[in-house]
Amino acid sequence: MDNALTEQQISLMQAVAKGDRRAFEQLYRLTSPHLFAVALRMLRQRHWAEEVLHDCFLTVWSKADTYNATLSSPMTWLTHIVRNRCIDWLRSGQARNARHEEEYVDELLVQEHDEQNNGHDHDQAERLRHCLAHLSSDQRQSIALAYYQGMSHSDIADWLKQPVGSVKSWIRRAIEHLRECIGL
Amino acid sequence: MNDHIKRDDALAAEYALGTLRGQARLRFQNRMQHEPDLAARVARWQTMLSTLDSHLTPVTPPEQVWKKIVLDLPSPASVPRARSWLGWAVAAGLAAVTLTWVSTRAPEMSPLVVLNDTQQQGQWVVNADSRRQALSIAPLRPTPLAAQKSLQLWLIPRGQAPVSLGLVDNRSPTRVDLKNETLAPDAVIAISVEPQGADGAGSV
Numbered sequence: 001m002d003n004a005l006t007e008q009q010i011s012l013m014q015a016v017a018k019g020d021r022r023a024f025e026q027l028y029r030l031t032s033p034h035l036f037a038v039a040l041r042m043l044r045q046r047h048w049a050e051e052v053l054h055d056c057f058l059t060v061w062s063k064a065d066t067y068n069a070t071l072s073s074p075m076t077w078l079t080h081i082v083r084n085r086c087i088d089w090l091r092s093g094q095a096r097n098a099r100h101e102e103e104y105v106d107e108l109l110v111q112e113h114d115e116q117n118n119g120h121d122h123d124q125a126e127r128l129r130h131c132l133a134h135l136s137s138d139q140r141q142s143i144a145l146a147y148y149q150g151m152s153h154s155d156i157a158d159w160l161k162q163p164v165g166s167v168k169s170w171i172r173r174a175i176e177h178l179r180e181c182i183g184l
Numbered sequence: 185m186n187d188h189i190k191r192d193d194a195l196a197a198e199y200a201l202g203t204l205r206g207q208a209r210l211r212f213q214n215r216m217q218h219e220p221d222l223a224a225r226v227a228r229w230q231t232m233l234s235t236l237d238s239h240l241t242p243v244t245p246p247e248q249v250w251k252k253i254v255l256d257l258p259s260p261a262s263v264p265r266a267r268s269w270l271g272w273a274v275a276a277g278l279a280a281v282t283l284t285w286v287s288t289r290a291p292e293m294s295p296l297v298v299l300n301d302t303q304q305q306g307q308w309v310v311n312a313d314s315r316r317q318a319l320s321i322a323p324l325r326p327t328p329l330a331a332q333k334s335l336q337l338w339l340i341p342r343g344q345a346p347v348s349l350g351l352v353d354n355r356s357p358t359r360v361d362l363k364n365e366t367l368a369p370d371a372v373i374a375i376s377v378e379p380q381g382a383d384g385a386g387s388v
Contacts, residue, residue, distance in 0.1 A: 028250060032245050033242030033243055034237070034242045037237075037240045037241060037242050038237055038240065049245075050246065053245055054249055054252055058257070061257060068223075071223060071227035072227040072231050075234065076227070076230050076234045079234050079237060080200075080230050083202060091205070121231075122238075124235050128232055128233075128236065146202055147201055150202055152205050171203060172194065179193065182232060184193070
């Protein structure tokens with residue numbers, strides 16, 4: 001992981017928790033391009049992603065003090081806030097028809113030369129990729145649709161034209177495999 | 185890993201993945217606030233899954249997003265600059281509600297305002313007596329409260345520093361005598377989460 005970047009983000013989070021607006025802007029400048037990309041990938045509509053980003057940073061301003069640096073990096077914490085908000089957005093139904101026809105599985109197995117510097121742990125990323133490669137394609141595709149597209153069990157079932165029960169058990173088994181393979 | 189922990193870990197994974205939905209998601213979020221082990225499990229899965237974003241190409245959002253965020257931040261003018269105030273204002277996670285004055289002719293307590301927290305988990309009804317000298321704060325739903333934390337009631341006269349009105353019970357109604365404080369129609373009442381024993385009596 002890029003420790004210096006993470007350390008900088010942790011200091012900014014702590015300053016934001018104390019109401020420091022300059023630190024808040026710095027945090028925004030540093031992290032919003034990645035978070036915007038996360039929201040764009042899940043929502044696939046620029047103006048929705050912009051609204052979500054706006055809402056999320058207001059949440060960050062008011063909840064920065066609940067961030068716990070011993071649990072996760074600021075980027076992971078921020079990404080979670082964005083993903084949660086996107087999931088709520090998608091659940092509201094207006095986004096359901098906007099999905100693109102794409103093959104998502106390959107996205108999970110993208111090689112490292114595409115790696116960007118987002119402060120993620122390179123070794124962990126490699127390990128996860130390695131473990132994902134051992135999943136069945138149904139399992140991998142279900143994980144990809146859930147994580148990248150924010151799809152629920154039934155969304156995935158609709159998408160893959162498979163029973164919900166199958167999707168649930170693919171995801172359950174995928175999680176079991178990842179837990180053992182990664183050693184969580 | 186026993187079955188119970190395995191089940192929790194599976195829930196943590198599905199929560200981080202985003203497939204835990206509806207009531208189950210809310211219940212799980214609630215548990216996380218009280219169970220540090222569960223929060224740690226979720227954080228491990230989130231950290232692991234977030235590496236899936238490592239190849240994502242950053243996209244700089246348009247500048248108007250930032251401008252709108254700045255516009256929508258709570259106005260600095262209405263927030264005293266004292267550090268302790270900012271500390272609790274942020275620590276609160278509980279929305280302060282401006283009192284819109286409700287005429288209270290009856291001598292007994294009448295509902296004045298309802299306080300909601302931002303996560304819709306806690307809710308209080310604030311009652312005031314007709315002479316506006318006493319308040320009663322009744323929880324509609326018990327507020328989940330971490331160990332070593334307590335709830336503190338504040339009165340924030342417009343443009344002034346907040347005044348502590350003491351601690352509030354998160355399960356049963358608390359009566360508060362306003363003593364020298366006046367409930368102006370434009371005052372704000374707020375409840376914050378504070379470390380136990382940190383009752384900041386008096387102004388902060």
